Amino acid sequence: MRIYRKSPLCLLSASMDKTMIIWAPEEASGVWVEQVRVGEVGGNTLGFYGCQMSPDGAMIVAHAFQGALHLWCKDHHNEGEWRPGVVVSGHFDVVQDLSWDPEGEFILTVGSDQTTRLFTPWKKQNNKEITWHEISRPQIHGYDMQCLAMVGRFQFVSGADEKVLRVFQAPRNFVENFATISGASKEKLLTTSDAASLPEGASTPALGLSNKAVFQGGLVPKNNKEEEQFNSISDQYQESYFHPLILTEPPPEDHLLQNTLWPEVQKLYGHGFEMFCLASDSTRTLVASACKASKAEHAAVLLWSTTTWRQLQRLQYHTLTVTQMAFSPDAQLLLAVSRDRTWSLWRRNPPTSESSEPRFSLQAHTGKDTAVHSRIIWSCDWSPDSKYFVTSSRDKKVIVWGPWRPESSGGSEIKPCSSVLDVGDSATAVAFCPVLCSDDRYSHLLAVGLDCGRILLFRWTPGQDVAAGGDWVRSGETDSSQSHTLAVKRLRWRPRAGRTGIERKLKEESSWVQLASASADHSVKIFSLNKHHLQ
Incomplete structure (x- = not known):
């Protein structure tokens, strides 16, 4: 007062x-x-x-x-x-994971505050300044959120401290409002989203965790008698339900809580413990998932089809929790890293006459006798050409492995091809920029997130003097005002060159790249970098 x-x-x-x-x-x-x-x-x-x-x-x-x-x-x-009025918003607990949409127009984040949030740039009328705002809260859950993966322009899979994966699809009301706020073509977005079958919005029964689709007229379809009985009970404890919004600016908190949910379209069962990490391939046809594990039987990676949502395969190698996974850009390889200090590489097999579903087989791995990392491997990523992959660990080491060749067979073919980069602190996140940082030589831009909250940038060039560490060149780092105050949980580069929400000459924008970071300090940061100005 x-x-x-x-x-x-x-x-x-x-x-x-x-x-x-x-x-x-x-x-x-x-x-x-x-x-x-x-x-x-x-x-x-x-x-x-x-x-x-x-x-x-x-x-x-x-x-x-x-x-x-x-x-x-x-x-x-x-x-x-x-x-x-329009106000800043964000997570109020650890941000565990984030992902760009395939077109690089918005980001989705999940956190321990039990929410999934969607952020996109907004240009105020008569004002050239572009600011990022939360325009949707697709999922408000009863469990702490841990991971997510985009499986389409407006569809994602999320995992929480429960044994279930949940799939969400954007409703029509969100697509319309996103087009208005971001300046995208509403007709194009609704055509690609199959607007005729999209529900208007979603609401959550008071006693449930699943977002139910709401179609025009406010109808919530009931699929079976069990669901009808559940809904009749939850109606006794009914809360405010979805009301369509016509937005010209980011919505306030009360609308975010009630009117921006996405309907849940599928649940995936198969894991025995809390979900920990997710990954989707570049074709958006496969999702890999892993849960917390203290035994080999629970550390398996499960593969799911995004067309049928059936479990396709169980990939068994690791003995402890798989901490992160990454599909190669060409969608032919799946890399997994684990608390057991090892990584495993899985290769997509050619389709057979017996089954058209993709099948993966173990192609390479490190063991106790061949492992380079001496502590938990926290993160991994692929180079844009799918030839190299990078791992980062609590032992402060960042290592590039490869090159991968289709004719390779056996773990002996995949060895460190870089010098060991000591970043001075636990390397909790790592990401290769999908855009080459120079035209005159084959070098990659790598971002490394640390446990202290700093983000480091390095150029890595294959074939340089590995013995002397000449393959690594420090390109920059965040200062005290830019760094997070706690551990960096995830790093993701925008999937294409340019800056979201800025429309300028193609040549000018092609020199820019954007990096999004999520942290235990409850914040999400987006950095714009000019490739030609890096050291």
Whole structure:
């Protein structure tokens, strides 16, 4: 509660009832009475923790218990009216994973705050400045989120501290609003998304974890008697349901909580423990998943078809949790790294007459006697040409392996092809830039995230003086204002050159690349880098 000593004297209070009230004394009696009441109606938040008014009295902001900011601005066209304002938002716990959409127009993130969030650039009318905002919260879950993988322009798979994978598809209302806010072609997006079959939105029953599709007219389809019985019970504890939005700017927190969910289209069962990591191939036809494991039987990687959502194969090699996986850009290889300090490489076999489904076989691996890393391998990634892959570990080492050749057979063919790069701290995330950093020589740009929150950039060139470490060239690093304050959990380069939301000459934009990072400090950062200005 705050008293503002200005003319006229007023008092701003915030409450657990999810409202803020501006009070002022009556001139005649001096009794303090309510002048303005704003706040969130419904939803599942716990109320407001604190409040603040701008010096001119035109804006008030509240801080919610779950980390969100709520802003209201005085409407200058309607006396006495207040409207929600655009405000920054984000996770209020560890951000565990992130992914760009295939076109590089938005990013999806998941975190331990039990949410999946979607961010995209927004250009305010009559303002050239572009800012990133959360425009959808596709999943609000009952478990801490751990991983996700995009399997289409508007479809993703997510994993949490449960044994189930969940698949989500964007509703029509989101696609329309995304087109308006981002400036994309609505007709093109709706054509590619098969608009005729898309639901309008989604809502979650009070006693459930699954987002149910809501079609035009507010109907939620019921598939069987068991679901009908569940819905009839949950109706007794009904909360606010989806209402279509027509957005021209990023939505406020109450709309994000209620009206931007994506419907769940599939559940995938097969793992015995909490989900830990996911990966999808470049053709968006395969998903690989892994869960927490302390025994070899639980450390298997499961392969799923994105067309039938059937489990295709069980890849067994590791003895402890698989910490990260990556498909090669040509979709022919799958790399997995593990807490057991080893990596395994799986190759897609040619289709046979017996089955058209892809089958993978173990092509190479490291063991206790051949392992280079002495601690947990946290992260891995592929070079754009699918010839090399990189691993990073708690032992502070970053190593490039290869080259991979289709005729290779056996683990003896896959050896370190770089000098061991010591980055001075636990290397928790690593990512190869999909765009070559120079035209005159074959060199790759590599980003390395550290446990301390810093991000390092290196150029790696095959064939240089490996013995002397001449294959690595330091290209840059984040300073204290740019670095995260806790461990970097994930690094992802935009899948194409250029900067999201900026339309300039093709030649000018081709020199730019963007890197997104997720951290245990609850933040997501997006860096724009000019390749020609790197050291």
